[in-house]
Amino acid sequence: MTVNSLPVRTDAPVRTSAPKTPRTGRRLLRIRAGRQHHAGPLAYVLLAVMAIVSIFPLYWTMVAASTDNTRVSQTPPPFLPGPNLFSNLARAWDEAAMGKAMINSLIVAGVIALSTVLFATLAGFAFAKLRFKGRNILLTLVIGTMMVPPQLGVVPLFMMMSELGWSQQLPAVIFPTLVSAVGVFFMRQYLSEALPDELVEAGRVDGAHSLRIFWSIVLPVARPAMAVLFMITFVHAWNDFFWPFVVLDMTNPTVPVALTQLSAGYVRDQSLIMAGALLGTLPLLAMFIVFGRQIVSGIMAGAVKG
Amino acid sequence: MATSTTNALAGEERSGPPTKTPDGETGRRRSALLHRLDLKGAPYAFVAPFFVVFAAFSFYPLVYTAWISLHHVELATLDSMQWVAFDNYVDLFKDSRFWNALQNTITIGVISTVPQLLMALGMAHLLNYRMRASLFFRVASLVPYATSVGAAALVFTMLFERDFGMINWVLGWVGIDPLDWEADKWPAQVAISTIVIWRWTGYNALLYLAAMQAIPAERYEAASLDGASRWKQFTHVTVPGIRSTVVFTIVLSTIGATQLFGEPLIFGQGPNGVTGGADNQYQTLGLLLYEEGWKNYQMGRAATVAWAMFLLLILVFAAQRLIRRLRPRTP
Numbered sequence: 099m100t101v102n103s104l105p106v107r108t109d110a111p112v113r114t115s116a117p118k119t120p121r122t123g124r125r126l127l128r129i130r131a132g133r134q135h136h137a138g139p140l141a142y143v144l145l146a147v148m149a150i151v152s153i154f155p156l157y158w159t160m161v162a163a164s165t166d167n168t169r170v171s172q173t174p175p176p177f178l179p180g181p182n183l184f185s186n187l188a189r190a191w192d193e194a195a196m197g198k199a200m201i202n203s204l205i206v207a208g209v210i211a212l213s214t215v216l217f218a219t220l221a222g223f224a225f226a227k228l229r230f231k232g233r234n235i236l237l238t239l240v241i242g243t244m245m246v247p248p249q250l251g252v253v254p255l256f257m258m259m260s261e262l263g264w265s266q267q268l269p270a271v272i273f274p275t276l277v278s279a280v281g282v283f284f285m286r287q288y289l290s291e292a293l294p295d296e297l298v299e300a301g302r303v304d305g306a307h308s309l310r311i312f313w314s315i316v317l318p319v320a321r322p323a324m325a326v327l328f329m330i331t332f333v334h335a336w337n338d339f340f341w342p343f344v345v346l347d348m349t350n351p352t353v354p355v356a357l358t359q360l361s362a363g364y365v366r367d368q369s370l371i372m373a374g375a376l377l378g379t380l381p382l383l384a385m386f387i388v389f390g391r392q393i394v395s396g397i398m399a400g401a402v403k404g
Numbered sequence: 405m406a407t408s409t410t411n412a413l414a415g416e417e418r419s420g421p422p423t424k425t426p427d428g429e430t431g432r433r434r435s436a437l438l439h440r441l442d443l444k445g446a447p448y449a450f451v452a453p454f455f456v457v458f459a460a461f462s463f464y465p466l467v468y469t470a471w472i473s474l475h476h477v478e479l480a481t482l483d484s485m486q487w488v489a490f491d492n493y494v495d496l497f498k499d500s501r502f503w504n505a506l507q508n509t510i511t512i513g514v515i516s517t518v519p520q521l522l523m524a525l526g527m528a529h530l531l532n533y534r535m536r537a538s539l540f541f542r543v544a545s546l547v548p549y550a551t552s553v554g555a556a557a558l559v560f561t562m563l564f565e566r567d568f569g570m571i572n573w574v575l576g577w578v579g580i581d582p583l584d585w586e587a588d589k590w591p592a593q594v595a596i597s598t599i600v601i602w603r604w605t606g607y608n609a610l611l612y613l614a615a616m617q618a619i620p621a622e623r624y625e626a627a628s629l630d631g632a633s634r635w636k637q638f639t640h641v642t643v644p645g646i647r648s649t650v651v652f653t654i655v656l657s658t659i660g661a662t663q664l665f666g667e668p669l670i671f672g673q674g675p676n677g678v679t680g681g682a683d684n685q686y687q688t689l690g691l692l693l694y695e696e697g698w699k700n701y702q703m704g705r706a707a708t709v710a711w712a713m714f715l716l717l718i719l720v721f722a723a724q725r726l727i728r729r730l731r732p733r734t735p
Contacts, residue, residue, distance in 0.1 A: 137533035145530050149544040152606055155559045156547060158570070162562065171568045217453040224450035236451060243458055245655070249663045249690065250714050251465025253472055253697060253707040257482050258465070274461035277454045307439070308446035337552035339666040340690070344698065357554030358670055361561070368562060375555035382550040390543035397546075397607070398614035 156379065162372035163187065170368040186373035190360075194374050195348065199356035200381070206271050206342075206352055207335035213276045214331045215324050222285025223316045227298050228308070237286070243279045249340055259345055270345045271352065275335060281327050288323040288399070289316065326396030329389055333382055353378040466714075472707040479701035492708040502709070504684050505692040506716070508593065512668075512688065513661030516597035521653060524605050528612035529638065542613075545606030553666035556599055561586075561671055564595045586671070589685040596686055599667045604660075608653050615646035655721075662717050665690035689713050 137145070158177075162170050165180030191197045224230070225237050255274060256265075264270040293316060301311040317324075339354045346352060348359050360374045386393060473493070476486040496502050531541060548556065563570050564585035572582040585591045619641065627637045643650075668686045669677050678695040680687025687695075689709060697706030 135533060137530070137535035141530050141533050141535070145535075145541050148527055148530070149541055151602075152544050152547045155556070155563065155602065156551065158563070159555070159559050170562075173568050173573055175568065175570050175573065217457075220450040221454045224447040228447040228450070230444070230447035233447070236455075240454065243462065245659070246462060246466060247659050247663050247713075247717070248462060249665070249693075250710045251462060251469055252693070253703050253710060254465040254468040255461065256697075257472075257703070260482060273457075277457040279454070279458070282451075282454055305439075307442045308450070312450075333550060339553045340663070343666075343669075344694070354552045354554040354666070357552070357558060361558060361670065371558055372562070375558045379551050379555045382552075383547075386543060386547065386550050390546070391539055394539070394542045394546060394610060397610050398617075 156376075156383070159372050159376050159379070163369060163376045165369060167367055167369050170372075182369065183373075186369050187377055190370055190373040190377050194360050194370065195351060195356050196353070196374050196377050199351045199353045200377070202268060202351065203336055203353040203378075204381075206268055207332045209272050210275050210335040211328045211332040214278045214281045215328045217277045218281030218285045218327060219289075219316070219320050219324055220312065221282045222287075222289050223293075223312055223320075225282070225286040226290035227293060227295065227316075240279045240282050244283075248274070252341065252344055255341070256344060265345060266347050266350055268350075271338075271342050274341065275338070278331065281331060284327055285320065285323060289320060292323070293319045323396075323399075326392055326399070329385060329393050330396055332385070333393075336382060469707045469710050472704055473711050475704045477703040477707075479698065479703055482703070485704075488704070492705050496705065496708050496712065501684060501687070501692060502712070505680075505687050505689045506712075508680065508684075508686055509662060509664065509688045509690075509716070512593050512597055512600075512664060512686070513658070515593060516600035516664075517654075517657045517661055519597075520601045520605050521608060521650070521657065523601070524608035524612055524653070525643075525650075527605065527609035528616055529642065531609060531613050532616045542610065545609055547606070548603045549607045551603065553599075553603070554670060556603055557667050557670035560595065560599045560602070564598075564671075586681065587685075589681075589683075592671070592681060592686045596664075596667050596671050599671070600661075600664070604657070608657075611649055611653060612646055615649035616642060619645035654724075658720055658724075659717065662713055662720070663690055664688045665694070669694075689716070 158175075160183070161176055161179050163186050164183035165176055166182055169176055169180060191200075221240075225233060225240075259265050259270040262270075264273075297315055297319075298311060301315050306314070336352075337354060338352075342352045342355050343358065346355050348356070351359070357374055357378055360371045472485070474487065474489055476488045476491075477484070527545065531538065531545070535541075564572075566572065566582060566584050566586065569585070571585070576582070583591045585595045623641050623645065624637060627641050632640060665688065668680050668688050668691055671677070671686070678687075678691050678699055680691050689712065693706050693709040693713070696702050696709055
């Protein structure tokens with residue numbers, strides 16, 4: 099579900115002047131406290147159930163990855179971790195090509211996230227603060243492109259890649275996703291509120307050209323939103339499945355592609371499968387533990403309001 | 405801070421070009437020209453990368469798909485395209501696998517999207533309370549979103565296992581006989597929908613939460629002055645207040661549902677699962693597309709399936725529009 103990416107506010111008008119009180123960037127991305135009633139005991143119980151349902155499958159992945167095959171297949175199933183976690187992880191790293199897949203995914207997601215952030219900030223700045231003919235039409239076009247599911251073009255895309263000689267290679271996965279409409283819109287929304295017009299005009303008066311204004315005025319202001327966009331794009335690129343599955347093979351896979359290989363054997367080694375699944379999820383999980391607040395606020399800041 | 409750096413940079417620049425040119429007059433004119441060029445051209449240069457990449461890797465392939473769908477093309481010989489007009493479409497519409505995949509895509513789409521969005525709404529309402537550990541609950545609800553399709557499908561395959569899976573074990577407590585979640589049609593579709601629901605509910609809930617927080621508090625105050633119960637407030641203030649977000653999530657979930665691929669592929673069988681079970685009991689259009697192109701080597705037919713998916717999407721949105729038009733407006 100690659101289309102199900104970062105949401106954006108599609109109904110906001112194109113603002114030509116700065117808001118009366120320019121808000122600082124960080125505040126725009128901060129979580130606001132709910133202003134409704136206090137939660138009662140029932141709400142806490144329901145929320146706890148929800149948290150358990152969200153976390154349990156991953157916890158159990160860890161449990162299954164830390165035992166052995168016979169223990170996993172018992173009834174009742176195990177609920178507590180066993181002793182084999184690290185040996186299973188090491189096996190998954192070697193046997194299932196997870197090591198190579200992790201490095202590939204790191205490269206793919208890293209490059210895609212960097213380029214998405216760069217191009218989204220450039221375009222977002224232009225749409226938010228620069229005046230040019232056709233701006234509104236082009237912006238509408240950007241939003242319209244979000245409605246095109248990327249899966250529909252796979253056949254020609256595949257032919258294109260084999261013509262370019264990129265089949266089974268990382269550029270085939272990287273190039274089609276170098277930009278994101280959602281990212282452009284997200285940065286536009288952010289910059290039109292966070293970047294005061296006066297700052298851009300001051301730069302112009304001083305004779306700075308557009309690229310210099312971008313580099314020394316826009317980038318510092320955009321930094322918090324860029325960080326959030328980087329993380330969200332990274333998550334999506336890391337988890338993207340359909341196109342990498344089509345164009346890559348098992349000798350050079352990304353993590354989600356390598357995971358399909360794990361379950362392909364006739365004799366299924368459940369602990370190994372779960373170890374692979376855990377390994378492929380760990381980097382994102384670590385990111386969520388460290389930057390959870392920023393990611394949550396980023397997703398919420400981009401949401402359609404009212 | 406930013407302003408001071410600019411001044412410094414601009415100052416350094418001002419002492420640059422003019423002193424270098426021997427003729428001050430032409431130099432100034434040239435820099436004025438450059439300035440105008442920069443003002444006019446830079447915005448287009450800034451938005452260009454997006455449009456170039458989109459045109460090359462999204463728009464062009466989409467259009468070219470239509471052209472390919474009118475040809476006979478095999479995976480091994482991609483350069484030789486043989487014109488067959490609408491033969492691929494005729495074959496597709498005569499193929500019972502297509503109608504089966506279409507039906508599965510629609511049923512899984514409904515079973516996964518409707519409960520997902522309803523649960524997200526409830527979850528957002530809970531998260532909107534003033535409470536302790538709100539950040540923990542929000543991050544926890546996003547954990548499934550951080551899990552890739554592959555990992556999620558593999559775990560749920562084990563949880564739904566017929567003989568030792570945890571879900572059959574729990575169902576056993578309440579006296580339900582073990583279900584064969586993979587081999588039987590409806591259990592399989594429910595299991596696959598469960599994976600989708602698990603991955604996306606929390607994410608949608610956060611979108612709703614953001615919209616709920618933008619509803620002015622006065623609306624709730626006015627409603628409670630009118631004696632509206634909590635439930636009435638929810639249905640009359642909260643839900644209308646987040647309408648556009650709801651529409652947005654419906655659109656995105658619908659697009660996602662028509663494209664469903666990874667979950668049914670990995671559920672049970674791994675890379676050989678493109679048939680969607682032994683009897684195609686959960687083969688979606690996405691899987692059929694892949695099977696035609698990369699298992700049967702018929703790229704022309706794969707392109708035809710892609711266009712059928714696109715058509716389905718357009719039809720669904722047209723129907724949605726129509727329903728909204730026909731429905732009497734509530735005051």
